[in-house]
Amino acid sequence: MFKLSALLTYAVIACSCASQSKGEFIPYYQVTTQKPYDDVLAELEIAIAENNFRVTGHSRVGKVIRERGTADFPDYDTLQFCNLTHAKTILQMSPATIRYMPCNVVLYQDHGSTIVNIHLIPTDTDDEALKEFSVKMNETLRKIVDFAVAE
Numbered sequence: 001m002f003k004l005s006a007l008l009t010y011a012v013i014a015c016s017c018a019s020q021s022k023g024e025f026i027p028y029y030q031v032t033t034q035k036p037y038d039d040v041l042a043e044l045e046i047a048i049a050e051n052n053f054r055v056t057g058h059s060r061v062g063k064v065i066r067e068r069g070t071a072d073f074p075d076y077d078t079l080q081f082c083n084l085t086h087a088k089t090i091l092q093m094s095p096a097t098i099r100y101m102p103c104n105v106v107l108y109q110d111h112g113s114t115i116v117n118i119h120l121i122p123t124d125t126d127d128e129a130l131k132e133f134s135v136k137m138n139e140t141l142r143k144i145v146d147f148a149v150a151e
C-alpha cells in the first residue's frame with residue numbers, strides 16, 4: 001500500500017510541475033437548448049454553409065449504434081467543416097495550427113436537451129496577427145452555434 005501511495009504522490013507532484021505549452025489547451029463553446037435535435041442539426045448545416053465553410057465530414061454515431069441493435073440509443077453527431085482560404089491563412093502564420101483543423105462541432109442529447117459543443121482556436125499566442133485571426137474565427141464559430149440553437 002505504501003508503494004502505491006508513494007507512486008501516486010510522485011505522479012501528482014510531477015503533473016503539477018509540468019507546464020502547459022501555449023496552444024495546448026483547446027477551448028470550446030457549448031450551448032444547451034430545448035430545440036429539437038434534428039432542427040439544430042439542420043440549422044448547423046445551414047449556418048456552416050452561410051458562413052462560407054464546407055462540411056468535410058459527418059459522423060452519425062448515435063444513428064449507427066441504433067442501426068446495430070441498440071434501439072433506444074440517443075443521437076450523437078459530429079460535423080467537420082473547413083474554409084480553405086481561412087485554412088491557408090492560418091497555416092501560413094503557424095503550421096502547428098493544423099491540429100485545430102478541420103473545425104469540429106458535436107451535438108448530442110442529454111436528459112431531453114440538445115447540447116452543441118464546438119472547438120475554438122486557442123488565442124494564447126505572442127503572435128498578434130495569429131491572435132487577431134483566431135479571435136475573429138472564434139466569433140464566427142460561436143455565431144454558427146448560436147444560429148443553430150436560436151429558437
